[in-house]
Amino acid sequence: MNKILVLVVGLLWHFQAIAALTIEITEGVEGALPIAVVPFSWEGTGAAPGQDIAAIVSSDLSRSGRFKTLPASDMLARPHSDAEVEYRDWKVLGMENLVVGRIQPNGSAGYLVRFQLFDVFKGALLTGYSIPATAGNLRATAHRIADIVYETLTGEKGAFSTRIAYVESIPDADGKKRVVLQVADADGYGPQTILNSPDPIMSPAWSPDGLRLAYVSFVRGKPGIYVQEVFTGKRQQVAAYPGINGAPAWSPDGRQLALTLSKDGNPEIYVLNLTSKGLRRLTEHYAIDTEPSWSPDGRTIVFTSDRGGKPQIYRVPASGGRVERVTFEGSYNARASYSPDGKSLTLVTRQGADFRIATLQLGNGRLQVLSDGVLDESPSFAPNGDMIIYATRTGGRHELAAVSVDGRVRQRLTLQGGGDVREPVWSPFTKSNRRNQ
Amino acid sequence: MKLFSPQIAALVVLSLTMAGCSTMGGKTAKDSGEGAAVSEAGGVDISAASAGENWQGNPLDNPGSPLSVRIIYFDYDESQIREDLRDVVIAHGNYLAINSTVTITVEGHADERGSREYNIALGERRANAVRNLILAQGAAENQIYIVSYGEERPLMVGADEEAWAQNRRVELLY
Numbered sequence: 001m002n003k004i005l006v007l008v009v010g011l012l013w014h015f016q017a018i019a020a021l022t023i024e025i026t027e028g029v030e031g032a033l034p035i036a037v038v039p040f041s042w043e044g045t046g047a048a049p050g051q052d053i054a055a056i057v058s059s060d061l062s063r064s065g066r067f068k069t070l071p072a073s074d075m076l077a078r079p080h081s082d083a084e085v086e087y088r089d090w091k092v093l094g095m096e097n098l099v100v101g102r103i104q105p106n107g108s109a110g111y112l113v114r115f116q117l118f119d120v121f122k123g124a125l126l127t128g129y130s131i132p133a134t135a136g137n138l139r140a141t142a143h144r145i146a147d148i149v150y151e152t153l154t155g156e157k158g159a160f161s162t163r164i165a166y167v168e169s170i171p172d173a174d175g176k177k178r179v180v181l182q183v184a185d186a187d188g189y190g191p192q193t194i195l196n197s198p199d200p201i202m203s204p205a206w207s208p209d210g211l212r213l214a215y216v217s218f219v220r221g222k223p224g225i226y227v228q229e230v231f232t233g234k235r236q237q238v239a240a241y242p243g244i245n246g247a248p249a250w251s252p253d254g255r256q257l258a259l260t261l262s263k264d265g266n267p268e269i270y271v272l273n274l275t276s277k278g279l280r281r282l283t284e285h286y287a288i289d290t291e292p293s294w295s296p297d298g299r300t301i302v303f304t305s306d307r308g309g310k311p312q313i314y315r316v317p318a319s320g321g322r323v324e325r326v327t328f329e330g331s332y333n334a335r336a337s338y339s340p341d342g343k344s345l346t347l348v349t350r351q352g353a354d355f356r357i358a359t360l361q362l363g364n365g366r367l368q369v370l371s372d373g374v375l376d377e378s379p380s381f382a383p384n385g386d387m388i389i390y391a392t393r394t395g396g397r398h399e400l401a402a403v404s405v406d407g408r409v410r411q412r413l414t415l416q417g418g419g420d421v422r423e424p425v426w427s428p429f430t431k432s433n434r435r436n437q
Numbered sequence: 438m439k440l441f442s443p444q445i446a447a448l449v450v451l452s453l454t455m456a457g458c459s460t461m462g463g464k465t466a467k468d469s470g471e472g473a474a475v476s477e478a479g480g481v482d483i484s485a486a487s488a489g490e491n492w493q494g495n496p497l498d499n500p501g502s503p504l505s506v507r508i509i510y511f512d513y514d515e516s517q518i519r520e521d522l523r524d525v526v527i528a529h530g531n532y533l534a535i536n537s538t539v540t541i542t543v544e545g546h547a548d549e550r551g552s553r554e555y556n557i558a559l560g561e562r563r564a565n566a567v568r569n570l571i572l573a574q575g576a577a578e579n580q581i582y583i584v585s586y587g588e589e590r591p592l593m594v595g596a597d598e599e600a601w602a603q604n605r606r607v608e609l610l611y
Contacts, residue, residue: 200589202553221542221584223557244561244585247554260554266565267558288558304555310514311555335552348552355550375596377552393596423553 031408033153035061035097036070036090040115041080044105049138053113056142057099060160060187061149063411064386065404070095082116082125090120097126099149110134113141117149127152139189159382162186163427164389165194165204165213166400170419177419181215183230186382186426188400188413194230204423205248210430214238214248214257225259227274238272249292249301249337251318258282258292258301258318269303271318282316283323293337293345294318302326302345304334313347313360327360329367335378336360339385339405346379346388357390359405370407378423381405391422400424496532497611503528508592509567511605513548516562518570526567529609530574537577542610543568545585546592548601553587560585560607567607 037058042048054072061067070093077089080102090098101115116128129148133141140161147158165183168191172178179201184191195201199218206213207227214227223245228235239245243262250257257272269282269292283289287307294301295318302315305323313327313336327333332350339346339359349358349369357371357379371390379390385405392401392412398420400413492499499505503525509518518526533539545560545567564583571581593603 200586202557202587202589218586218589223584243583244557246557260558262558262561267561288555288562290554290558291552304552306555311551332551334555350551375550396594396596 032062032066032068033097034068034070034093034095035099035149035153036075036093036095037061037099038075038078038080038101039072040101040103040113041078042103044103044111049103049111049135051138051142053101053103053115053138053142053145054099056139056187057146057149060143060146060158063187063402063409064150064158065406065409066150066154066386081114082118082128085118087118087120087123095120097149097153099145101145106132111138113138113145115145117152139185143185143187156386157384157429159384159386159426159429160186162383162429163210164188164380164400164424165206165427166391166421166424167201167204168419168421169398181213183213194228194233195235202423203247204425205250206425206427207250208252208254208428210427214250216246216248225257227257238274238277244290247291249294251294252296252298258294260290260292269301269316271301280320282318282320285323289314291335295338296340296342302336302338304336313345326362327367328365333358333360337380339381340383341385346381348377348379357388357403359388368407370403370405371401371410373401376401378425380425382426383429389424389426391424398422504532507609507611509563509607509609510602511563511607513601513605514551514559515605516559516566518566523570526570527574530571530576533571533577533580534575537580539611540580540582542582542584543571544608544610545583545587546590546604546606546608547588548604549588549591549596550601551588553589557585557587557589560587563605563607567609 037054039054058069062069077086079085079100081100085100098118098120099115101113104112106112111133112130113133114130117126119126131141131144143160146160150158163183164186165181168180168182170178170180179197180193181195181201181204182191183194194213197217202216204213204215212227212229214225216223217226222240224237224240225245225248226235226237238257239259241261241263244260244267246260248257248259255274257274259270259272260267261270266286267288267290268284269289271280271282282301285307287305289303289305291304292301299318300315301318302313304311305314310331311334312325313333314323315326316323330349334348336345336347343362345360347358347360348355351369354374355376356369356373357376358367358369360367373392375393377391379388381388387402387404389400389402392399400421401410403410496502497504506525509522509526543564545564547556547559564585568581568583572578591604593600
């Protein structure tokens with residue numbers, strides 16, 4: 001096992017004054033692409049910008065599990081443009097790729113962030129960009145650079161500019177608990193409160209356009225399902241039937257919500273048409289049926305049911321029809337959701353006394369356990385399918401963690417001074433992710 | 438002894454469990470519904486039902502009564518009411534059957550293990566098990582409101598069986 005690499009970066013957090021996000025990479029990175037991201041130079045007068053762009057890019061790339069980044073202290077040179085790059089400085093360190101950059105003043109309050117990506121072995125410039133930025137979106141700019149580097153080198157879209165939503169339980173000043181629904185950058189920075197309640201909030205789910213969140217909120221002792229616009233805060237109650245109103249899941253076209261209702265006696269999966277408000281019942285069984293999730297092609301819904309005695313994953317055509325069991329391994333499999341390519345599921349599986357995150361290959365039925373906690377739950381794929389974010393308990397704390405889908409890189413995201421964090425959900429790719437650029 | 442009505446059953450349960458209980462006396466409960474009045478604060482006057490007993494106050498407040506037990510615990514991933522707690526639920530059922538204007542909220546809960554929405558479903562299944570046994574005593578459906586909080590509202594915070602056992606429960610809230 002590789003040594004533990006800990007990066008601690010300060011951030012201004014809206015709730016407490018100053019908090020720190022700790023990204024701890026807990027597993028080895030054999031086979032990852034070695035890359036050096038040289039600290040960017042500041043070419044203006046006065047104070048340098050408040051964000052270390054290279055550190056953010058490095059952190060993003062290493063979190064993906066696909067890259068092994070070189071610590072700045074190990075670098076033999078600090079070039080900032082192609083004219084300054086000596087490939088041999090990087091070859092001797094075993095680097096395959098190199099990112100250099102600089103930040104220039106741009107107008108009265110703006111910046112121009114310029115960067116270049118090189119293939120060290122070929123001795124070739126692969127790509128270069130100049131990105132206008134402001135002090136307010138330098139982090140977003142860094143994530144965008146990481147996305148470009150990632151896509152150039154892996155051929156797959158980077159997910160560093162996306163966001164996560166999660167539920168956090170925060171002790172109030174008077175000792176009571178508040179429950180808040182938060183939206184933050186994919187690396188946990190910049191959380192913004194979407195909803196604040198004295199009562200439970202559960203099961204946030206991003207709309208496919210990334211503009212809305214569906215969730216369960218208890219109001220005056222009754223659960224309801226709400227859809228809220230993330231930017232305006234405008235919200236609408238879409239289900240408040242007697243009994244359970246739970247587990248909302250968007251259809252890929254954003255027009256329907258699968259959900260769990262127990263209005264007819266016990267929990268069943270229904271599909272709600274958000275335009276017509278029509279409700280269609282999908283399952284019919286005296287057992288528990290809950291936690292629906294749509295396949296990316298919209299044709300299938302997987303769900304959790306204990307119709308076989310213990311919770312297992314089942315599937316049913318989204319238009320209705322015969323129910324088939326999907327998981328057979330283990331005594332507890334729940335909360336499944338599809339990978340973006342539709343070829344696998346991520347789910348919670350019980351191993352002995354522990355609950356862990358796993359993937360299930362739908363083609364061959366292979367179950368691979370990816371996490372090693374005692375109570376890991378609520379897994380959610382990154383929109384490029386390369387990572388899974390989930391909730392974990394370490395000691396008495398509930399935190400967020402992420403794991404690369406190959407299981408090689410695990411990391412904990414610790415919001416220090418914050419409360420218990422749970423139910424993370426990764427946003428889809430959206431235009432709005434880049435609205436500030 | 439045969440039980441012929443929920444009213445008598447209630448008194449039997451009460452009398453069997455009350456310390457120093459003497460006799461049931463001739464004054465059985467009046468018609469169900471008559472003796473009960475719900476105050477705004479949720480307090481209940483059931484003086485008629487308790488007439489003849491040596492507990493003078495509200496039977497819900499009698500620490501010797503099974504009615505004072507308001508939490509029904511469950512085994513892991515189970516929704517069957519444990520044998521040792523059946524009498525408690527039956528006592529509440531009888532009380533509600535007699536006092537038909539009294540309503541309760543039956544809140545289902547689960548421990549933190551497993552997925553959150555499954556635990557909501559499990560909590561509801563537990564609440565329904567309690568509800569069904571209450572209804573079997575003659576209480577009416579509209580006296581009982583069911584809600585499940587799953588694992589969202591633990592009684593005890595902790596990651597061991599002691600805490601989990603406390604949290605796998607149904608609460609009866611008058």
